[in-house]
Amino acid sequence: MVREQVPVADGLFTWPSDQPQLIGSHFPESGVTTFPVQASCPRTSSQVMHEVLLERRGTLWSWTIQGFPPKSPPYAGKEGPLGFVPYGVGYVELSGQVIVETRLTENDPARLHIGMPMELVIIPFTTDDQDRDIVTFAFAPVQEA
Amino acid sequence: MTDVAIVGIGIHPFGRHDSSGMEQGVVAARSALADAGCAWSDVQYAFGGSAAAGNADTMVSALGLTGLPFINVANGCATGGSALISGYNAIRAGAADVVMAIGFDKHPRGAFDPDPADFGLGKWYGDTGLMLTTQFFGLKIQRYMHQYGITANTLAKVAAKNFRNGSLNENAWRRKPMSEEQILNGAMLSNPLTQFMFCSPGEGGVALVLANADRAREFTDTPVYLRSAVLRSRPFGSFEVFNPWLAIERGNSPTVAAAQAAFEMAGIGPGDIDVAQVQDTESGAEVMHMSECGLCADGEQEDLIQSGETEITGRLPINTDGGCIANGEPIGASGLRQVYESVLQLRGRAGSRQVPGNPATAFTHVYGAPGISACTVLSR
Numbered sequence: 389m390v391r392e393q394v395p396v397a398d399g400l401f402t403w404p405s406d407q408p409q410l411i412g413s414h415f416p417e418s419g420v421t422t423f424p425v426q427a428s429c430p431r432t433s434s435q436v437m438h439e440v441l442l443e444r445r446g447t448l449w450s451w452t453i454q455g456f457p458p459k460s461p462p463y464a465g466k467e468g469p470l471g472f473v474p475y476g477v478g479y480v481e482l483s484g485q486v487i488v489e490t491r492l493t494e495n496d497p498a499r500l501h502i503g504m505p506m507e508l509v510i511i512p513f514t515t516d517d518q519d520r521d522i523v524t525f526a527f528a529p530v531q532e533a
Numbered sequence: 534m535t536d537v538a539i540v541g542i543g544i545h546p547f548g549r550h551d552s553s554g555m556e557q558g559v560v561a562a563r564s565a566l567a568d569a570g571c572a573w574s575d576v577q578y579a580f581g582g583s584a585a586a587g588n589a590d591t592m593v594s595a596l597g598l599t600g601l602p603f604i605n606v607a608n609g610c611a612t613g614g615s616a617l618i619s620g621y622n623a624i625r626a627g628a629a630d631v632v633m634a635i636g637f638d639k640h641p642r643g644a645f646d647p648d649p650a651d652f653g654l655g656k657w658y659g660d661t662g663l664m665l666t667t668q669f670f671g672l673k674i675q676r677y678m679h680q681y682g683i684t685a686n687t688l689a690k691v692a693a694k695n696f697r698n699g700s701l702n703e704n705a706w707r708r709k710p711m712s713e714e715q716i717l718n719g720a721m722l723s724n725p726l727t728q729f730m731f732c733s734p735g736e737g738g739v740a741l742v743l744a745n746a747d748r749a750r751e752f753t754d755t756p757v758y759l760r761s762a763v764l765r766s767r768p769f770g771s772f773e774v775f776n777p778w779l780a781i782e783r784g785n786s787p788t789v790a791a792a793q794a795a796f797e798m799a800g801i802g803p804g805d806i807d808v809a810q811v812q813d814t815e816s817g818a819e820v821m822h823m824s825e826c827g828l829c830a831d832g833e834q835e836d837l838i839q840s841g842e843t844e845i846t847g848r849l850p851i852n853t854d855g856g857c858i859a860n861g862e863p864i865g866a867s868g869l870r871q872v873y874e875s876v877l878q879l880r881g882r883a884g885s886r887q888v889p890g891n892p893a894t895a896f897t898h899v900y901g902a903p904g905i906s907a908c909t910v911l912s913r
Contacts, residue, residue, distance in 0.1 A: 397657035412778075423778040424655065431769045449779075450679075452671030452723045454662060459646035462659025477668050479676075479779060487779040489663060497724050502679045513661060524661045 392520040393512065396464075400424055401510065401525050402441065408510050410442040410525060412486060421486040443482040444508045445530065451478035451492060451500045464514045464522065480506045480527045493528040505530040537624045538749035538756035539911070541569025541742030542873045545637070547860040548706035550736055554586025554863070558637030559595045561738035561866075565633065569742040569752045573597045576742070578623050580616040581635035582606035583865035589616075589635055610812075610901020611764060612636055613739065613868035618907065620743045621762040630745040637738030638863030645734060652775045652903050666814070666902065667731065669774040671723030674817025676772075678725065681832035683820055685725055689713040690838050691816035692730045695852050698845060699859020701886040706735055707859040730816040735861025739869035741876075755880045757895075760910040761798035765791040767904030774902045788825040788898060788906040795896075796827065799910035803827035806910075807892030808878045809849065810871035812900040813856040823851065826898050826908065850888045853878060868907055871897035879913050 395403045401410050414421045415429035415437055423442060428435055457463070457472040467473065476492030478500070493509060494500055509528045512521035543564025545557035552560075558581070566573060573596045581589030582605055590603040608615040613636030620632040644667055649659040658664055677683060693713050699705035711729055719727035742752070749756035767773050770784020796802055803826065811826055813819035820834045828849060829837055837843055843851040854860065854874040857867060875895035877883040895911040 396660055397655050400655075400657060420780065450672045450676035452668055452675055452725075453721065454665065454668060455720065455722045455724070456644075458662050458665055459643065462646060462649060462656070462664050463662045464660035465662060475662065477663065477672065479672060481781060485781070487781055489777050489779075491661060491663070502676065522660075524657070 393523045394516060394520050396522050396524045403510065407444065408508060408525070409444055410488060410508065412440050412442045413437045414440040423486055423488045440485070442485055442488070446480040446482040446506055446527070448500065448502055448504045448506050449479040449481045449487050450502060451476060453477070453495055453497060466514050476500065478527065491524065491526040493526050499529065535625045535627065536746035537621050537759045538744050538746045539741055539759055539872070539876050540744045540749050540752035540756055541565040541571070542876050543568055543740045544704050544870070544873055545738040546704040547735055547737035547863065547870070554583055554637045554639030554736060554738070555592055557639070557736060557738035558583070558586070558589065558635055558740070559592050561637065561740040562592065562596055562633065562635055565740035565742050571631070571742065571752055574599050575631055576601060576633045577629035577631050578620070579603040579633040579635065580606050580619040581633070582608070582612040582616055583636065583638045584609065584612060586637055586639040586865065589637070609905060610864055611868060611899050611905045611907040612865045614762070614899050614907030615764060617741065617869060617872065617909065618762045618764055621759055624743060624745050630748055632743045633740055634743060634869065635738070635740040636865035636869045638865040639736040640734035640863065643734070647902070654775060654777065658777060664775065666774050667723045667726070670815045670818060671726050673772055674821065675725060677817065677821050683832070683835050685717065686713065687820065687835055687838045688725065688730055688816040689716040691813065691819050692716045692858055694844055695813060695856045695858035698853055698886055699855025701884070702854045702859065705855045705859045706861045707855065726815050726817060730858070732814055732857035732862045735863050737860070737863040737866045737870070739866045739873050741869060741872060757876045757879045758912050760801070760912055761795040762907070762909045763791050763795040763798065764905065764907040765794065771904055773904030786825050786906070787904050788822055788900055791906040791908040792826040792898065795908035795910050801894060801910065803896070805894055806849070806896045807890070807894050808853060808875065808888045809851050809896040810853070810856065810874055811851060811898040813852055813858050814862065814900070816858070818900065819852065819856065822898055822900065826896065845886055845888055853883065853886050853888060864901070868897070868899035871899065872909060872911070875911050879911060
């Protein structure tokens with residue numbers, strides 16, 4: 389049986405989708421793109437804004453590994469201190485758009501380096517009280533063919 | 534324009550204590566008044582705050598109900614610095630001649646666990662495990678090391694120096710020196726930063742008595758002049774804690790703007806500074822803030838730190854009291870601790886950690902969420 393999957397928040401990414409994309413805001417007057425969507429331009433305060441779908445691929449701009457279980461709340465992971473598995477966190481540069489902060493599917497420091505190609509995926513990271521998977525966005529190293 | 538002098542300094546030791554944060558603040562206040570040789574009733578205006586230990590103005594019930602104006606300050610990691618700037622401006626504006634700036638705090642153990650909503654972020658940001666200051670510091674120094682060739686050993690050297698300096702400071706929390714090897718072998722909290730490279734939330738209090746410089750000698754033979762006190766929020770293109778996105782067009786940090794303005798206002802440059810206290814939330818922060826403050830160029834830290842120039846005996850001593858790494862970070866008190874240490878150094882009364890050569894100028898810098906920085910320049 390396929391478990392039901394629920395996005396962690398509405399409006400962060402297109403879902404359900406075979407080719408999910410993050411949803412950002414673009415401010416034509418300044419050329420600034422933000423993630424997630426916000427109503428006002430952080431540079432000029434302009435409220436002329438268009439939602440845009442962000443590139444699915446980019447390059448790793450920086451990375452770290454979350455090595456200890458975050459406090460809950462705010463963290464919604466349910467694995468507890470003993471079951472905690474360190475997870476990667478990074479910034480991925482989406483060319484011509486914006487650098488987004490994201491979980492990474494890779495948590496091995498030896499397999500992460502700045503500049504490597506990355507691709508958007510949607511991953512389950514916890515469950516809700518109806519035992520549905522809560523999913524969020526993450527970036528994975530691009531598997532070269 | 535009126536000049537401002539620091540005429541009294543007081544501290545409650547940093548660390549873990551049974552007393553409340555507020556009580557620690559009162560101890561610091563009494564100690565600052567004693568140092569200035571004045572009474573609470575001489576204080577005409579007060580500014581103070583804590584992030585997690587209550588309203589500072591409550592302490593009038595312990596210090597005396599004199600009816601003075603007392604404004605609570607809440608500005609994250611720059612709470613103490615903001616209290617100081619408020620006091621500085623009150624004296625320069627002629628609103629008072631004698632002002633107290635005070636900060637204290639008491640945090641639970643472990644990393645801070647702020648609410649995303651307080652920072653304008655959706656609940657998802659905390660749910661998915663991104664709401665951690667520690668991640669930001671790991672991400673920022675990782676990028677910086679890649680760009681400027683800073684090594685992990687240099688990060689360890691910074692922490693080792695600060696623990697060593699802390700061991701010479703009777704008011705520090707961590708008073709045991711640690712080797713670079715121990716520091717590098719600590720648990721990896723957020724690559725490339727190990728547990729011993731990070732400061733911890735803690736407890737403590739610091740109070741300063743400020744006076745119109747024309748009246749400074751009424752209180753002390755060793756006034757230290759606050760040549761500038763500046764706060765800046767983040768400009769477009771900076772890289773801050775709790776940022777779900779960054780602009781591709783990169784800009785400067787709020788520290789760059791605050792430090793430049795502080796030096797300009799003081800009329801001296803970074804090259805004139807004899808001793809500096811810069812925000813070392815972790816080792817990498819000290820490294821990056823050195824250049825953001827203008828104390829060196831990007832990448833020069835590697836040689837400066839490897840050759841011992843930031844030690845107490847070096848050319849540019851940094852975090853001579855052990856910094857946040859040895860003192861912990863009681864948010865409200867942290868920025869004022871840097872000023873306390875600067876005053877001790879400029880008075881020549883820093884004991885076994887005194888910077889040699891009779892330092893005449895000092896610089897302080899704090900940084901905090903969501904991208905604020907406060908700097909001061911001080912001189913004898």
